[in-house]
Amino acid sequence: MKKINIGLLGCGTVGAGVAKILIESGELICSRVGAALNLKHVADVDMETDRGIPFDDGVFITDAQKVLDDPDIDIVIEMIGGEGIAKDFILKAIDNGKQVVTANKALLASQGDTLCKAAAEKGVDLAYEASVGGCMPIVKSLKESLVGNRITSMIGILNGTCNYILSKITDEGKPFEAALSEAQANGFAEADPALDVEGTDTAHKLAILNALAYGMEINLKDIYVEGISRVTPSDIAFAKEFGYRIKLLAIGKHRGDSVEARVHPTMVPFGNLLSNVNSNLNAVMISGDAVGDMLLYGYGAGMMPTASAVISDTVDIARNLLTGATGRTPLLSYQPRAIRKIPVMPVDEISTHYYFRFSAADRPGVLSKISGILGKYKISIKSVHQKGRKSEGPVPIVMLTHHAKESNVKKALSELAGLDIVEGRPVLIRIEDNDQ
Amino acid sequence: MKKINIGLLGCGTVGAGVAKILIESGELICSRVGAALNLKHVADVDMETDRGIPFDDGVFITDAQKVLDDPDIDIVIEMIGGEGIAKDFILKAIDNGKQVVTANKALLASQGDTLCKAAAEKGVDLAYEASVGGCMPIVKSLKESLVGNRITSMIGILNGTCNYILSKITDEGKPFEAALSEAQANGFAEADPALDVEGTDTAHKLAILNALAYGMEINLKDIYVEGISRVTPSDIAFAKEFGYRIKLLAIGKHRGDSVEARVHPTMVPFGNLLSNVNSNLNAVMISGDAVGDMLLYGYGAGMMPTASAVISDTVDIARNLLTGATGRTPLLSYQPRAIRKIPVMPVDEISTHYYFRFSAADRPGVLSKISGILGKYKISIKSVHQKGRKSEGPVPIVMLTHHAKESNVKKALSELAGLDIVEGRPVLIRIEDNDQ
Numbered sequence: 001m002k003k004i005n006i007g008l009l010g011c012g013t014v015g016a017g018v019a020k021i022l023i024e025s026g027e028l029i030c031s032r033v034g035a036a037l038n039l040k041h042v043a044d045v046d047m048e049t050d051r052g053i054p055f056d057d058g059v060f061i062t063d064a065q066k067v068l069d070d071p072d073i074d075i076v077i078e079m080i081g082g083e084g085i086a087k088d089f090i091l092k093a094i095d096n097g098k099q100v101v102t103a104n105k106a107l108l109a110s111q112g113d114t115l116c117k118a119a120a121e122k123g124v125d126l127a128y129e130a131s132v133g134g135c136m137p138i139v140k141s142l143k144e145s146l147v148g149n150r151i152t153s154m155i156g157i158l159n160g161t162c163n164y165i166l167s168k169i170t171d172e173g174k175p176f177e178a179a180l181s182e183a184q185a186n187g188f189a190e191a192d193p194a195l196d197v198e199g200t201d202t203a204h205k206l207a208i209l210n211a212l213a214y215g216m217e218i219n220l221k222d223i224y225v226e227g228i229s230r231v232t233p234s235d236i237a238f239a240k241e242f243g244y245r246i247k248l249l250a251i252g253k254h255r256g257d258s259v260e261a262r263v264h265p266t267m268v269p270f271g272n273l274l275s276n277v278n279s280n281l282n283a284v285m286i287s288g289d290a291v292g293d294m295l296l297y298g299y300g301a302g303m304m305p306t307a308s309a310v311i312s313d314t315v316d317i318a319r320n321l322l323t324g325a326t327g328r329t330p331l332l333s334y335q336p337r338a339i340r341k342i343p344v345m346p347v348d349e350i351s352t353h354y355y356f357r358f359s360a361a362d363r364p365g366v367l368s369k370i371s372g373i374l375g376k377y378k379i380s381i382k383s384v385h386q387k388g389r390k391s392e393g394p395v396p397i398v399m400l401t402h403h404a405k406e407s408n409v410k411k412a413l414s415e416l417a418g419l420d421i422v423e424g425r426p427v428l429i430r431i432e433d434n435d436q
Numbered sequence: 437m438k439k440i441n442i443g444l445l446g447c448g449t450v451g452a453g454v455a456k457i458l459i460e461s462g463e464l465i466c467s468r469v470g471a472a473l474n475l476k477h478v479a480d481v482d483m484e485t486d487r488g489i490p491f492d493d494g495v496f497i498t499d500a501q502k503v504l505d506d507p508d509i510d511i512v513i514e515m516i517g518g519e520g521i522a523k524d525f526i527l528k529a530i531d532n533g534k535q536v537v538t539a540n541k542a543l544l545a546s547q548g549d550t551l552c553k554a555a556a557e558k559g560v561d562l563a564y565e566a567s568v569g570g571c572m573p574i575v576k577s578l579k580e581s582l583v584g585n586r587i588t589s590m591i592g593i594l595n596g597t598c599n600y601i602l603s604k605i606t607d608e609g610k611p612f613e614a615a616l617s618e619a620q621a622n623g624f625a626e627a628d629p630a631l632d633v634e635g636t637d638t639a640h641k642l643a644i645l646n647a648l649a650y651g652m653e654i655n656l657k658d659i660y661v662e663g664i665s666r667v668t669p670s671d672i673a674f675a676k677e678f679g680y681r682i683k684l685l686a687i688g689k690h691r692g693d694s695v696e697a698r699v700h701p702t703m704v705p706f707g708n709l710l711s712n713v714n715s716n717l718n719a720v721m722i723s724g725d726a727v728g729d730m731l732l733y734g735y736g737a738g739m740m741p742t743a744s745a746v747i748s749d750t751v752d753i754a755r756n757l758l759t760g761a762t763g764r765t766p767l768l769s770y771q772p773r774a775i776r777k778i779p780v781m782p783v784d785e786i787s788t789h790y791y792f793r794f795s796a797a798d799r800p801g802v803l804s805k806i807s808g809i810l811g812k813y814k815i816s817i818k819s820v821h822q823k824g825r826k827s828e829g830p831v832p833i834v835m836l837t838h839h840a841k842e843s844n845v846k847k848a849l850s851e852l853a854g855l856d857i858v859e860g861r862p863v864l865i866r867i868e869d870n871d872q
Contacts, residue, residue, distance in 0.1 A: 021584045021726055031651065031774035032583050032766065129581070135727040137573060137581035145565070145573035147468050148457045148747030215467065273733065276712055283731075290457055290744035291571040294734035295719075297709065298727060308726035311584030325761030330468065338467035 002035035004318045007067035007098075008077045009089055011044035011060075013187055014103060014130070015079035016051040017307030018314075023053060033315055035322055041067045068092045075317055077310060078102040083110060094118050094126070099321065101313040103130035103306060106195075109204035109220040112211070116331040125320055126331050127313035132205040133158060133282050135305035136296040137312070141286070142212040143333045149288030151213040154252040155432060158205040160280035160301040161189040161196035162228050162248040166265075167278040170236050170245060176229075188280050188301040198227035199248060199263040206250040206261055209284075213252065214259055214342055215334035222344035226264035235357060235429060238387070238398050239267050242355075245275040249432060258345040267355055267431040273297075274432075348407035353382070353431035356401070358416065359394040359423040362386075366421050370397065373415050377408040394423045400431070438471035440754045443503035443534075444513045445525055447480035447496075449623055450539060450566070451515035452487045453743030454750075459489060469751055471758055477503045504528045511753055513746060514538040519546060530554050530562070535757065537749045539566035539742060542631075545640035545656040548647070552767040561756055562767050563749035568641040569594060569718050571741035572732040573748070577722070578648040579769045585724030587649040590688040591868060594641040596716035596737040597625040597632035598664050598684040602701075603714040606672050606681060612665075624716050624737040634663035635684060635699040642686040642697055645720075649688065650695055650778055651770035658780035662700035671793060671865060674823070674834050675703050678791075681711040685868060694781040703791055703867040709733075710868075784843035789818070789867035792837070794852065795830040795859040798822075802857050806833065809851050813844040830859045836867070 006022065008015055022029070022039045030036050042055065043064040067073060068089060076093040078100060080086040086104055093100050100119065102108070108115070108131050119126040129139045133156070142151070157163050161183040168179035180197065183189040195201045207220040228248050239246050244267035253260040268275040273295055277283040282300025287293050299305035320326045332339060360366050371381060380402040387396045401409075413426045442458065444451055458465070458475045466472050478491065479500040503509060504525060512529040514536060516522040522540055529536050536555065538544070544551065544567050555562040565575045569592070578587070593599050597619040604615035616633065619625040631637045643656040664684050675682050680703035689696040704711040709731055713719040718736025723729050735741035756762045768775060796802050807817055816838040823832045837845075849862045 017726070025584055025586065025725075028586060029584055032579075032770050034766070034771045135581075135730055137577055140576065140581055141573055144752065145571075145576055145748045146744065147751045148461055148465055148744055150461065150464060273709065273712060276709060288744070289461075290453070290740040290747070292735050292741055294571055294732075296730075296732060298730035304726040305728055308582065308584055308724070311726070312581045315583045316580065319764050320759075320761070323756075323759070323761035323764045325756070325759035325764060328755050328759045328761060328764075330470070334467055335470045 001030070002322060003038050004035055004075060004321060005038050005040040005073045006075045006077060006314065007040055007070060007073040008042045008079060009064050009067060010079035010081070011042050011046070011051060012079065013303045014306045014310065015042070015044070016053060017303035018077060018079060018310045019051070019053050019055070021307050021311050029311070029315065033318055033322070035318060037314060037318060040073055041070065043067050064089055068096055068098070073098060074321055075099045075101060075314055077314060078104060079310070081106070083107050087111065090115060091118060094122050094124055097122060097124060099125045099317045099326065101127045101310055101317065103128065103310060105131040105201065105204040105208060109207040109218060112208065112218045112332070119331055120327070120336060123327060125317045125326050127317055129313045130306045130309035132208050133284060133296065134298060134300040134302065135308045136282060136284065136298040136300065138209065138284055138296055139212060140312070141296065142209065143329055146286065146288055146291060149290045151286060151288045152254050153287040154209055154213055154250070154284055155274065156209070156250045156284035157247050157274060157277050157282050158250045158284070158300060159196055159202045159248060160282060160299070161193070162202070163278065163282065164280040165197070166228060166231070166236070166246055166248065169233055170240065171278070173233070183280065186280070187303065197229050199225040202248060202250045202263045206252055206263060209250070210252045210259055210261055212333040214254055215339055216259060216342035217339060219261070219344055222261065224262040224264065224347035228265050231265045234396070235427060238357065239355070242400065243270050244268060244431065245270065246429065247274060249274070251432070255345055258343045260350055261344045262347055262350070265429055267429055269433060348410065350406045351403050352406070353433050354401045354404060354409055355429040355431055356399045356413070357427040358397045360397050361421045362395045367397070369419065369421060370416060374412050377412040379404040379408060379412055437466070438758060439474050440471055440511060440757060441474050441476040441509045442511045442513060442750065443476055443506060443509040444478040444515060445500050445503060446515035446517070447478050447482070447487060448515065449739045450742045450746065451478070451480070452489060453739040454513060454515060454746045455487070455489050455491070457743050457747050465747070465751065469754055469758070471754060473750060473754060476509055477506065479503050500525055504532055504534070509534060510757055511535045511537060511750055513750060514540060515746070517542070519543050523547065526551060527554055530558050530560055533558060533560060535561045535753045535762065537563045537746055537753065539564065539746060541567040541637065541640040541644060545643040545654060548644065548654045548768070555767055556763070556772060559763060561753045561762050563753055565749045566742045566745035568644050569720060569732065570734060570736040570738065571744045572718060572720065572734040572736065574645065574720055574732055575648060576748070577732065578645065579765055582722065582724055582727060585726045587722060587724045588690050589723040590645055590649055590686070590720055591710065592645070592686045592720035593683050593710060593713050593718050594686045594720070594736060595632055595638045595684060596718060596735070597629070598638070599714065599718070600624070600716040601633070602664060602667070602672070602682055602684065605669055606676065607714070609669070619716065622716070623739065633665050635661040638684060638686045638699045642688055642699060645686070646688045646695055646697055648769040650690055651775055652695060652778035653775060655697070655780055658697065660698040660700065660783035664701050667701045670832070671863060674793065675791070678836060679706050680704060680867065681706065682865065683710060685710070687868070691781055694779045696786055697780045698783055698786070701865055703865055705869060784846065785841070787839050787841045789869050790837045790840060790845055791865040791867055792835045792849070793863040794833045796833050797857045798831045803833070805855065805857060806852060810848050813848040815840040815844060815848055
């Protein structure tokens with residue numbers, strides 16, 4: 001029986017899941033690969049935590065360097081995360097001729113091109129299915145299953161914590177903070193919750209998907225990012241009333257010479273499958289010229305679902321090693337020479353449907369004034385709802401628009417904010433309707 | 437630039453889609469594979485139909501044998517379908533050392549083991565992503581992405597025609613025949629509609645999925661199959677009233693030493709994503725010990741979505757050829773020596789929730805009599821609904837049960853059918869509830 005030796009760096013939540021599968025499902029994996037995946041070393045500085053995994057003597061060590069330098073180790077799995085030491089370890093592993101598996105979306109989104117270049121030059125594989133969408137085979141689908149498609153659009157719910165929080169507020173009326181604490185207690189929130197709720201984690205994932213789908217250099221910095229921390233319960237309630245659920249979406253659309261790349265709270269109509277993706281689940285709707293619409297759905301984070309994707313990568317690489325086919329699939333979906341610098345469209349240039357909410361004085365002529373300004377900026381109103389009446393003080397006015405250009409919307413809202421009949425800052429939420 | 441030569445057998449709907457992608461997206465595919473996929477020959481007896489594809493001179497021929505015998509052709513794509521000549525062509529291609537791609541689910545479900553054995557002996561690849569679920573990467577997910585999972589259950593909507601018909605009846609009140617004609621006009625129905633509506637096509641697909649998921653020999657004959665032709669508009673309406681939609685489901689569940697394998701109309705609760713998969717779309721919910729629940733969704737039939745999957749297989753094989761890695765992944769997901777004969781559980785032994793509809797006399801004591809008989813067979817009633825009252829004649833009584841054993845249900849219904857207060861044959865529809 002052939003044997004592939006594996007070194008695991010980092011034995012936190014997901015790392016422990018990977019070790020668990022390699023040990024407890026070793027026979028199953030062997031019956032499919034035709035070789036044993038042997039977990040030779042697990043390196044983690046934390047020797048205290050009981051991970052409930054029966055490691056053989058000598059397997060668990062604290063020195064990552066020993067894994068990187070071990071000539072017997074074929075595949076290094078980096079489960080440390082972050083952009084610090086993890087990068088050095090990956091580069092060292094590549095330099096030592098080892099194959100690498102990682103789930104490090106932050107590192108890939110910022111320096112994936114560099115890592116992939118280093119791996120390609122050294123002739124080793126670098127796999128990262130678990131970096132986006134946990135267990136969902138989104139990376140494999142873009143690199144392999146949809147290889148004959150011109151991808152036109154990807155719309156995804158890619159952060160379980162945000163989706164959990166929004167679902168809890170929508171369905172149970174839970175306060176934001178309570179929902180976030182629950183997500184943390186359940187172990188699927190990032191160590192730093194700002195990465196989740198401010199949309200950064202989602203943007204990391206979108207940057208990776210855009211590169212894979214459109215053959216563009218990884219571009220994180222130009223993605224428009226707006227988190228969920230400013231979404232109010234009243235907007236969630238209004239959305240529901242009009243037949244929408246608010247989701248934090250990653251949107252990557254091909255627009256000829258540029259790509260729309262944005263992450264923001266978005267209203268999704270009930271009829272759309274994405275609006276039915278709740279709790280901490282993730283999903284991505286991918287559209288291509290041949291497939292039409294295709295959706296993947298599953299747990300995007302957490303110990304075992306993420307570990308499942310890491311194992312998938314590890315087996316892929318093992319199969320390449322066993323057949324001498326390392327480098328069989330290009331690391332970023334396209335052959336390196338075909339990867340281009342495709343600009344991200346500035347968010348001001350996008351055109352979509354909008355939801356606005358104003359606090360406005362409840363008196364005759366107000367609506368005419370507001371709609372006059374919207375009209376001036378070519379924003380056509382689909383429906384207007386004035387919610388509640390008061391004897392005095394402002395009332396909320398809610399509007400849904402037809403397609404409008406973001407730059408016009410911003411100008412109009414800024415002009416409206418200056419009116420004495422409008423109190424505070426108008427609220428804007430983009431709508432992803434099925435006709436887009 | 438390296439070149440892989442392809443021979444396409446059959447240029448009907450899907451075959452033409454494959455040719456279209458190979459020709460029109462040749463450059464895209466090349467930018468990903470790093471080699472040209474050259475469609476050297478397309479063989480079809482029908483030279484008359486204009487497929488709107490600009491074949492170069494000499495590409496389109498009528499003699500399939502010429503493709504099979506051409507030493508330059510590396511990959512043969514069989515798009516003829518059916519269990520007749522297609523099998524001979526595939527075996528001949530294998531015998532001539534060619535790699536094979538097919539979408540022929542009927543052939544795979546009945547003789548997949550034989551074909552895979554022949555391919556493995558000859559050392560060639562045989563790929564069939566398009567045989568199940570059209571564009572959805574279900575075969576690849578089971579063979580590769582979920583390789584570290586013990587699959588526990590697969591529940592799928594795998595026939596677009598049935599789903600289209602049921603959706604049209606449910607949402608638009610269309611008659612069965614009209615909905616079927618529409619499906620045929622839209623080009624996604626099988627040539628023989630009985631294959632669709634009687635559940636045979638779905639069973640073919642389930643037989644393939646069970647083999648891939650559970651490492652069992654392909655077993656079509658023991659799958660319990662019930663089509664949609666006996667589903668009445670009134671059952672669809674009652675289902676809706678109780679919060680369910682009726683779907684033709686393929687259910688493959690791992691039950692220790694056996695596998696549940698059944699295809700039948702099933703009530704699915706609104707909250708379940710599968711109940712939101714409508715029109716001619718397909719979806720499969722796969723559950724595994726690591727991933728939890730994962731769903732794939734997309735077009736399960738039709739020209740371009742199916743062709744997209746065929747291209748995915750073709751590229752996979754091309755990548756194997758380019759790296760000398762043919763045979764990299766076992767043809768049936770498990771290493772041949774690990775494939776076992778796992779029995780299919782007789783349908784009488786399954787246990788699930790049920791919907792019953794009786795036509796019963798509307799008079800005191802009837803319900804007590806019916807529930808008495810159900811109680812005798814350990815069938816616990818969850819709710820009873822008597823629909824409408826009449827001065828005379830029978831009225832429909834509808835019941836939902838808790839978990840019950842199918843053999844008991846059959847005995848009880850047979851005893852009930854013999855009562856003079858029950859008219860005609862009681863109707864039984866299984867329910868797939870979220871707690872199963």
